[in-house]
Structures are given as C-alpha cells and as structure tokens.
Amino acid sequence: MDATEGAVTPAMRHKARHFALQAIYQWQLTQLSPTEIERQFLEDQPVRGADLDYFHDLVSGVVNNVSEIDETYAPHLSRPLEDLDQIDKAVLRLGTFELLYRQEVPYRVVINESIILAKEFAEQDSHKFVNGVLDKVIKAIK
Template sequence: MSDLNPKPAGSRPPRQPRTGVTSTGARKAASKSGRSRAREFALQALYQKLVGKNDVSDIDTFTRDLAGFSKSDSVHFDALLHGCIDEAAELDALLTPLLDRPFAEISPIEHGIMWIGAYELKHCLDVPWRVVLNECVELAKEFGGTDGHKYVNAVLNGLAPSLRAAEVGADRGKARA
C-alpha cells in the first residue's frame, strides 16, 4: 500500500442502506409491484398521447417494447392506457371542478397522473382509494415537477369522496374514532 492510496487493493465502498427508496423519496425499482410498474408505463404512454398526440396503437406497441415492461402487470396497463384515453373527456370533466387553473396550464405529467387516479378510483374498485392516492403521489414524486405530488394529492383527495363515498366515509370515520 502506498501513502496515496490508504485502502487495501480490492476494497469496496461502504454498502448503501436498502431502504427501498431513492434519495428523492421515490421507491426503488426492486420494491415495485407489477401494478406500480404498469402505472409508470401507462403514465409514459399517456404522456405520448397528451404531448405527441400519437395514435394509441402506436403508443401501445412502443411501450410494450420498452425495457422492463415484462415485469409490469400488462392487464392493468391495458386498462389504464385504453381506459384513460377512451374516457379522457369524462375524466377531465370529473377533475376540472377541483382544479385551480385550466388543464392547459397543468403539466402533462400531472394531467396523466390525475387521469390514472381518476380512472382507478372510478373503475378499479379492488384497489383501495388510499392506495390509488399513494400510487399517484409516488408517480408525481418520481416523474413530476418539484411540488407536483402535492397538487395531485389535493385534487385526487377531493375527487375520492365523490367516486368512493362509502369507502372514504368509512376510512375517515375510523380515523376520528
């Protein structure tokens, strides 16, 4: 060993803690479920629709060829991508009263995330409403702007009682008890 290199040859840097989150607070890829991955791919696909105005079949084909898609829940991806695009006007109508600005001033990332949240709240009743909100907040933390997750959370938290009244009421009743 020389004085310039005090470490023995072949030594490794210290291990990083495996907390399951990155330095930004987003979940690490290894800790994501197939549905979480499906939401990520659906968001990327919806972004292509919102920004590029690409054809949904071209978007679908392109997205399925991306690295890591095989680890996602392809059935959930299909439901989100095609459901959000097919019901875009209806989802926007549900979300608009909860916004403080027009959709034209909202990032396409946050717009896509809110579509996913609204779609899941409306159609994916097997996913608890709090899980829908948490998953959308995680997407916004990972892909959105600095405080986009706060906006997404506020809008979807306002939407949940109208689409899942009994479930939200029961959860909020437990919290008060």
C-alpha cells in the first residue's frame, strides 16, 4: 500500500496496473531485472496513490511467469506472438497474469482494466483485440 493507510481502493489498484503496464513494457524492451525497473519507477514516476504492493506483485509476477503466461494467451492470437505490438503484448501479459494468479480479482474487472489500459496506451482498436483474446483465455482456464 502507499503512504496513506487504510483499505486498498479500486483507484489504487488501477494506478498499480497503469504503472505495472509501463514497467512490463520497459522490461520487454530492455530486459533489465524487475527489481531495477521497480527501483527506477519508484524514483522517477509519480506513484503516489498507487497500491505499490500490487504493483510489485504484477511486475515480478509477469516477469517470473512469462513463459506460462505467453503459452496461455498465444493460442488465442490471430497472428504470431512475435508479431504482436509491444504494448498489446504487455497488456495481454498483465491481464493473463491476473486471470491465472490473482483469481480473487473478478475476471470482469481484469478484462475491463485491460481494455482501459489498451485504450490509454495502445493503438486505436487494440482494446477490441485485447478484449477478444482475454475473453478466450477466460473460457479456456475455467
């Protein structure tokens, strides 16, 4: 949690996902360790108000489980994994991680948050692609 004590709010979780997506994208491009990327984010980004524990869980969870995550969503892609835009890949990795490893979070929340992040960071229609892939992931893991 951040400096303000109390319950974790949806807004704090959203900020954690927002920063985690950026950190995962950075990791994909640089292959720096998750620890180094987290350190940079905590120093350089306005992370105030984010659930920092969740941010840590998301970044380290995606990096440490990337093979299983990619194997989970890749069969539902309309193109080869290597051809995915890096932002789309980061959004799909983040969403798939939550679907697999954070099952206390309702899948509708995960998909909705992934769509919001895709609209915020990715190409114009990426949110539709992300929605379709994660919807198929949900059906496959249920």
